[in-house]
Amino acid sequence: MSKAIIRFIDLFAGIGGFRMSFDRCGCQCVFSSEFNEACQKIYEANYGEKPQGDITKIDAKDVPDFDILCAGFPCQPFSICGKKMGFNDTRGTLFFDVCRIIKEKQPKVVILENVKYLINHDKKRTFKVILSTLEELGYTVSHKVLDSTKFGVAQCRERIIIVGVRDGKFEFSDMQESAPLTIRDILDEDGDFEYLDKSEYTLLDTKYIRQQKTGLIFIGYRNKNIWNKGVRPNTEYLSRCHRQPNRIYSIDGTHPTLPSQETSGRFWIYIPEKDVVRKLTIKECYKLMGYPDNFIIDTNKGNAYKQCGNSVVIPMIHELAKSIIRQCFTKEYHVKFTTNNRQLKLNF
């Protein structure tokens, strides 16, 4: 007897971080939605399908049946949260559109991804509404802040992951972590590198250099403005005194979160054996997100940086996908775990 294929939908699809992770588990994407044209083009170039547009205009009845809903929804202000809790209080937000589809289609599993700050938004009321709304819709909900450095990438990127399961409960403890990488592991040997002149930066005295808990090693800064307010004399060597685009990190540590707002890729690294500071290339940024070498990226650099910083870390979501499938789907389903996280590294 042939096995059933696990079907998923990819909402707020961006450039398809969820798509790639679930594809790698042998699942089938039956619907995607993304209204940004540049993202749609990149999605189509990589996965052969153009996502549908604005989710607010999609009738839930038109979405085909599926088993897993994936949504890295934008953290829109939940201005009406907390007044009256519950499903009706989520009206007017994109989260409501996700709930409309859940209510109509009742998938087995729902996965939401967002910035860690979502937990504390509006004095924690937003998060409470999200959890209780999913419960009202019939799901047992688990959530955890996951750090991508635990899943074989060299970027420190913390994200809140919410998993709702109908008839079951997802245990994050089942997820398998991998040994950390450093920036050094993903660097290209050759390329059109952009270097800083020695006059343009300052390296810290070694007595100030230490690895942070997150794996970052702040090693120097561009000779530009430091934060003026609240900076005590003789603390200029601390990373927090320097605006993020002016900070330089050692390649023997991890990299901070690649933000979605950065469109010119001012991410600076120090290479000790060559005694140079250079910018990370756009290709290296995609590798910090765990994207494979053959991923087609936007030729418009501004778009490419934005799409990269908006996406999810592939090995982390891939591990999440594997764990969800192990826990929530029986052996009657077709599953094909194509790669594990360490192998992803070899694919670079």
Ligand SMILES: C[S@@+](CC[C@H](N)C(=O)[O-])C[C@H]1O[C@@H](n2cnc3c(N)ncnc32)[C@H](O)[C@@H]1O
């Ligand atoms: C945080 S990003 C998600 C990125 C995605 N997880 C990935 O791996 O690339 C949110 C995405 O939602 C899209 N979006 C925002 N509002 C939307 C709407 N009303 N309908 C469809 N897509 C929307 C944005 O264009 C953006 O690409």
